[in-house]
Amino acid sequence: MSHKNPRTGNSQSSTIVIKLGTSSICDEETNLPLLSNLSLMVETVVKLRSLGNRVVLVTSGAIGVGLRRLNKDKKPKKLSAIQALAAVGQGRLMRMYDDLFSQLNQPIAQILLTRHDLADRTQYLNAVNTFSELLSMGVVPIVNENDTISVSEIRFGDNDTLSAITAGMVNADYLFLMTDVDCLYTDNPRTNPDVKPVEVVEDVGALKDQVTVSSPGSSLGTGGMVTKLIAADLATAAGVTTIITRGSTPKNIISIIANLSNVDDQNLVSYKNPSLIPLHTRFLAKNNPMMDKKWWILHGLHTGGTVFIDEGAVxxxxxxxxxxxxxxxxxxKCEGNFVTHQAVKLIFEKFHVNENGEEIPELITVGKGLVNYSSTEISRIKGCKSNEIEKKLGYADSECVIHRDNLVVILKDPEY
Structure with missing residues (x-):
């Protein structure tokens, strides 16, 4: 299957990341594996591979499989208990995948990630290189969050976010978020019969004002449509076309990608033959994606603290x-305890006067960056000119607190 690559416009194979949620892997009531769904997904992945594509599978389900193995009905709330269930279920989940993929002679590999693994630039690049080698060997990497050791401060929180991070790491062309509905709707289709499908999204931020996505995920999963919008925002920022479609019909992936060759232009704004394509929501990749290092800073790194800046700095x-x-x-000023080279959020505190004459602060997120000084040092040198830093600290490691090469600006409107 030859089609236009969305990054280049050329007719060539693509790198595809597919995220499979817990509701597509385990029955919500019994926790039994949905073998028919999994078999269809495995067949789809192998078919995509046979057509020359590189495929990464991001999977949930370890906790659900662990619940079934220990004959428990509900996911516990205690973090250590959840981690223990993940430890029980992870090996069995991978064995299930290996059994299914082995039937079609397709080698797989397990990759477990936490945000902590990506916080160090060297470790991040090592993970990127591992993905590259596996894909060049014809292996299908199967990615999951390392729930056994992750703690609340460094967890991705849901595998939608993890799949977006993974898509950025492998420089993917497509990210498919498989869910229990055909696409994104303007409201919950289970409760509102007047909902309308959202087929193409150019701006995720603007979309949030047009649709209702407050419903949570399944009892086993951690995500919902909210996390998928976040994932789409992350992935499209890295230049990845992101698609939401039904997880129980994974062969739709093949139809969707095949018909992307029939778009009217390279930006994938419309299809020539929409009747041939299964219902789905497509989030258009940004035309000017972030460079790898800045995307890593913004999305791969844990935020260690906050630095408040004035209007002139903004x-x-x-x-x-x-x-x-x-x-x-x-x-x-700065908040939090962080060290040199850690990532911090940049905030501008804008004040408004209300009807009672009181000043009400509005916190505007400006960006994120890697600091050249610790929180203690910044508290001492804030407001100082660069030539005064050595006098304040007794040394001056850098003339700036965050170099522009290590600074990601996300404030779109300079007038706030």
Whole structure:
């Protein structure tokens, strides 16, 4: 199957990441594995591979399988108990995948990740290189969060987010988020008969004002449609076309990708033959995706603290074409305990006067970056000029607090 690659417009194979949720793997009532769903997914992955594509599978289900193995009915709330169930279920889940893929002579590999694994640049690049080698060997990597050792501060929180991180790491062309509905709707289709499908999304931020996505995931899963929108936002920022479609009909993936060759333009805005394509929601990849390092800073790193900056600093680091580094002179205060080279969030505190004459603060997120000084050092040098840093600290490791190469600006409107 030859089709236009969404990144290049050329007719060539693609790298595809498929995220399979717990509800597509385990029965919500009995926790028994849904072998028919899994078999169809395995057949689909192998078919995609035979057509020349590289495929990564991001899976949930370890906790559900663990519940079944220990004959428990409900997922516990205690973190250590959940981690124990994941430890029981993870091996059995991989054995199930290996049994199914082995029937079609397809080798697989297990990759367990936590956000902590990606916080170090070297470890991040090692993971990227491992993915690259596995894919070049014709192996299907099967990715899951390492629930056995993750703690609340460093967990991805749901495998939708993990799949988006993975898609960015492997420079994927497509991310498929398989769920229990055909696509994203304007409201919950189970309770509102007047809902309408959302077929194409160009701006995830604008979409949040148009649809209702407050319903949670299944009793076994951690996600819902909210986490899928977050994942779509992350993946499209990395240049990955993201698609939501029904998990019980995985062969739809093949039809969707095949018909993407029939789009009117390289931006995948419309299809020539929409009647041939199963219902789904497609999130268009950004035309100017973030470079790998900045995407890693924004999405791969745990945020260690917050640095509050003044209006002058906001204008300096957001001005188009002249984006500056962040200097100590523009820093108002910092919160949290963080060390040098850790990631921090940048916040501008804008004040509004209400009808009672009271000043009400509005916190505006400006960006995220890697600091050259610790929280203790920044508290001492905030508001200072660069040539005053050595006098304050007794040394000056850098003239700026965050260099522009290590700074990701996410504030779209410089007028706030």
């Amino acid at each position: 204008k300096a680091i957001t001005k188009a074409g002249q984006k500056s580094s962040l200097f100590a002179a523009g820093i108002v």
